Amino acid sequence: MKVLLVDNVNNAALEVFRASNFETVVIQTLTEDELCKIIADFDAILLRNHTYLNEKVLSNAKKLKIIGRVGAGLDNIDLNAAAKYNIRVINSPDGNTIATAEHTFAMILALSRHIPQACESVFQRKWERSKFIGNNLFGKTLGIVGFGRIGSRVAKYAKAFDMNIIAFTRKKLDNVVCFDSLEEFLPLCDYVSLHLPLNSDTAGIINKNTIKLMKPGAKLINCARGGLVVEKDLAEALEKGLISGVATDVFEKEPDIKDCPLLNFPDKVVAVPHLGANTIETQTKVAMDIATQVVNFLN
Numbered sequence: 001m002k003v004l005l006v007d008n009v010n011n012a013a014l015e016v017f018r019a020s021n022f023e024t025v026v027i028q029t030l031t032e033d034e035l036c037k038i039i040a041d042f043d044a045i046l047l048r049n050h051t052y053l054n055e056k057v058l059s060n061a062k063k064l065k066i067i068g069r070v071g072a073g074l075d076n077i078d079l080n081a082a083a084k085y086n087i088r089v090i091n092s093p094d095g096n097t098i099a100t101a102e103h104t105f106a107m108i109l110a111l112s113r114h115i116p117q118a119c120e121s122v123f124q125r126k127w128e129r130s131k132f133i134g135n136n137l138f139g140k141t142l143g144i145v146g147f148g149r150i151g152s153r154v155a156k157y158a159k160a161f162d163m164n165i166i167a168f169t170r171k172k173l174d175n176v177v178c179f180d181s182l183e184e185f186l187p188l189c190d191y192v193s194l195h196l197p198l199n200s201d202t203a204g205i206i207n208k209n210t211i212k213l214m215k216p217g218a219k220l221i222n223c224a225r226g227g228l229v230v231e232k233d234l235a236e237a238l239e240k241g242l243i244s245g246v247a248t249d250v251f252e253k254e255p256d257i258k259d260c261p262l263l264n265f266p267d268k269v270v271a272v273p274h275l276g277a278n279t280i281e282t283q284t285k286v287a288m289d290i291a292t293q294v295v296n297f298l299n
Contacts, residue, residue: 007048010287055081068290095286096277101153107247137161143189151195186213198225208233219245226250235261
């Protein structure tokens, strides 16, 4: 069996395949044309979130039996095409939960206390205490959009800070006030944190119309998917002062972010390069999990 690893999949996966005597090829992120040229040689592929497996690529994957997404999201895989060509798709939906939830809360704190901007100022040998006046989290309302594995864990962390928790979800929860209408939900939130998958129903859920519903001065945190937000609308809201800050781990176009309008507001935006699940513990665990599943499936 021959397996392709792309997108800097953790070496723990490589060790699993070698122990099973699978032939393994490790390559960095590939373009569509590059993938089309080589994909026919492989029985399996493991990837993270930078390589895209679309209809064109999968039509060339004559031997491919299984795709392993090292992580939770599947929006970079054409699931309909995979089904058409009888290719199994697996992921690790639980693997990223803790790391992404911790990262989300780190972003909330960084945004509230201007930590990145203050750190940069100190490294410039400046002392600008009065410039970086922040906000307490105590007593503020955190609105969680999508109350799944990650959203519910973020809520646990927020409760430790004595925040009020509300959720935009179709679920009925005993210990959290839930809403199924953004018109009712958004005006109540001091902080809005996104925890949805990206699909046709959720794409652009934060746009110029929904931003108008948000409480003046609210803050938005997105550690889910860039496409949930219309970046130009969010940038316009920052410029007009409709909202006071954004913390984002994800972008509409990754990794090419040079035209992202949010980056024109360094005083109001905390932005990092998709680090949500990027911890040693998580990447090792998820890579081993997916690789083991692939080995079992192929055997």
